[in-house]
Every structure is written in C-alpha cells, then in structure tokens.
Amino acid sequence: MAAGGGGRPPGPESSLEPYVQTRIFKIIVIGDSNVGKTCLTFRFCGGTFPEKTEATIGVDFREKTVEIEGERIKVQVWDTAGQERFRKSMVEHYYRNVHAVVFVYDVTKMTSFTNLKMWIEECNGHAVPPLVPKVLVGNKCDLKELIQVPSSMALKFADAHNMLLFETSAKDPKESQNVESIFMCLACRLKAQKSLLYRDVERQQGRVQKLELTQDANGKNSCPC
Numbered sequence: 001m002a003a004g005g006g007g008r009p010p011g012p013e014s015s016l017e018p019y020v021q022t023r024i025f026k027i028i029v030i031g032d033s034n035v036g037k038t039c040l041t042f043r044f045c046g047g048t049f050p051e052k053t054e055a056t057i058g059v060d061f062r063e064k065t066v067e068i069e070g071e072r073i074k075v076q077v078w079d080t081a082g083q084e085r086f087r088k089s090m091v092e093h094y095y096r097n098v099h100a101v102v103f104v105y106d107v108t109k110m111t112s113f114t115n116l117k118m119w120i121e122e123c124n125g126h127a128v129p130p131l132v133p134k135v136l137v138g139n140k141c142d143l144k145e146l147i148q149v150p151s152s153m154a155l156k157f158a159d160a161h162n163m164l165l166f167e168t169s170a171k172d173p174k175e176s177q178n179v180e181s182i183f184m185c186l187a188c189r190l191k192a193q194k195s196l197l198y199r200d201v202e203r204q205q206g207r208v209q210k211l212e213l214t215q216d217a218n219g220k221n222s223c224p225c
C-alpha cells in the first residue's frame with residue numbers, strides 16, 4: 001500500500017507510521033529440459049499445475065510474497081530454460097546476484113539426474129558464492145511405476161554436495177505443501193543471512209511502503225525447516 005496525500009511526498013519524516021523495506025530473494029530454478037521447472041514454479045507461485053506447457057525460452061519470472069516471522073519477503077523465481085539453444089544468451093543473467101539455486105531432475109529419467117553434475121559445474125563456473133543455498137529437487141514422484149532414480153542415490157548425491165533433497169510432484173495436489181517447502185526453506189535460510197542487502201523497489205520508484213499488519217493468503221506460511 002503506497003502512502004500518499006497531503007501535498008508532499010510521503011516519507012518517514014511526514015508520518016509516525018512505521019515503514020518497511022521489502023526484501024527480494026532471487027531464486028533460480030535450473031535443470032534439464034522437461035524435468036518440470038515451469039510446473040514447479042507455477043505450483044509454488046500460482047497454486048496450480050499448468051494444463052499445458054511449452055519449452056521455456058530464456059526465462060520466465062514468477063513472484064510470490066511470503067511472510068516469515070513477521071517480515072514480508074518477495075520470492076522472485078527465475079524459471080530458466082533447460083534447452084541449450086533457449087538459454088545460452090541468458091546464462092550470465094541467471095547467475096548474476098542470485099540468492100539461492102534449485103536444481104531439478106526428473107525421478108523417471110536417469111539422464112536428468114546424471115546431468116546434474118553439469119548443471120552444478122555451470123553454477124560454480126559463474127562464481128556463485130559457496131554460501132548461496134542450493135537444494136536438489138526430484139520431480140514427477142506421482143509416476144511411481146516409472147521411477148528410475150532411487151531415493152538413496154539422490155540422497156547420497158545431495159549429501160555429497162551439501163544440499164537438501166526434496167522429492168515431490170508438481171502435478172499431484174497432495175504434494176503442493178512439499179513444493180511450497182522447497183522455496184520457503186530457502187527463503188527462511190536467506191532471511192537468516194543478515195548480511196543480505198535490503199532492496200526496496202518501491203523506494204527506488206519514489207514510493208514508500210507502509211507497514212501492513214494484515215495477513216494475505218500467501219502470508220500464512222511458517223518456516224518449514
């Protein structure tokens with residue numbers, strides 16, 4: 001809610017009301033084409049499974065405002081392209097100032113799991129600091145009969161790379177809480193990193209946000225980890 005009225009620009013000096021800055025966490029979602037990156041980000045930000053998706057070209061941005069321990073935080077999700085030809089001009093942008101990384105594989109496709117090594121190398125090659133939290137997501141767990149990547153193998157890989165493992169399904173509505181947990185877990189970890197700079201888009205645009213005490217539907221999340 002923008003503060004306004006009164007003939008002068010609103011600001012802390014013109015009101016006794018408390019003001020907050022909104023932190024934005026940039027989280028990129030990386031992995032082979034067709035593993036379900038678009039569906040996972042859609043599930044988290046929109047709450048549904050998209051009927052039909054097409055290969056992502058470049059990047060699609062999705063955003064969700066969450067509340068963690070009383071602070072409203074914008075989770076800005078970068079849904080990246082898995083196909084080389086649709087991503088090569090964008091790779092630098094993906095990794096610039098990234099706050100957290102989600103590596104996704106398809107539990108029904110072993111190559112998408114073995115290719116994770118390549119995705120991690122790409123990430124490391126872009127000087128992403130070791131402190132940037134990373135998680136591993138095995139998607140399409142609803143396809144139980146077709147699973148190729150055993151949980152034990154994925155867990156070993158996750159441990160070796162110091163990542164948490166989430167096995168889930170963007171499609172199965174019963175798993176939606178688990179999908180939520182992936183991003184909320186990262187947001188909680190980032191919130192705990194006090195060194196992150198506050199970014200305040202509204203302030204840059206000449207507007208100032210007032211502290212809102214009302215909770216929105218997205219804001220009822222508590223820290224899952």
Ligand SMILES: Nc1nc2c(ncn2[C@@H]2O[C@H](COP(=O)(O)OP(=O)(O)OP(=O)(O)O)[C@@H](O)[C@H]2O)c(=O)[nH]1
Pocket residue numbers: 031032033034035036037038039040051053054055056057080081082083139140141142143168169170171172
């Ligand atoms: N059964 C099942 N299918 C899924 C799931 N998630 C995604 N899919 C399907 O997998 C296909 C690819 O999904 P996308 O989300 O477009 O894949 P992507 O990783 O974004 O692919 P790129 O944009 O090319 O990198 C689509 O047909 C989805 O319907 C899931 O959890 N379960």
Ligand SMILES: [Mg+2]
Pocket residue numbers: 037038039054055056079080081082
């Ligand atoms: Mg996509």
